[in-house]
Amino acid sequence: MEIFQIQGEFITISQLLKVLDYIGSGGESKFFLLENEVLLNEAVVFEKKKKIFRGDIVKINSKRYLMK
Template sequence: MIKFKINSEFITLGQFLKANSYIGSGGEAKFFLLENDVFVNREKRTERGKKLYNGDQVSYGKDEYLIVYDKKASS
């Protein structure tokens, strides 16, 4: 599992997808989530604005991430 560090209370699913280069822009998030199976805490999600908090798990394909709050992390 890959640790994905955030330096704020939360990050949206759309921001997460962009930060991990699954999409090129925030506008692509809606279509990406409709066409691909992305899971947050083992539940399929299609909302690009879904808030991800410390301890949440995100998976797409074989990639699995753990959201970790780190106030020193760069955004």
């Protein structure tokens, strides 16, 4: 599991995907979420504006990230 440092109160799933280089722009996030397995605390994510807070665990396909 990798540690991801959140700058500020939260980050959206779209911003996270962009920072981690899964997508090139925010507009691609909708399609990425439909075609890949993205879980937030073991729940499937379909909303690109979903907020992620410290302590949350995000799984993107087979990689897991702990938000700090």
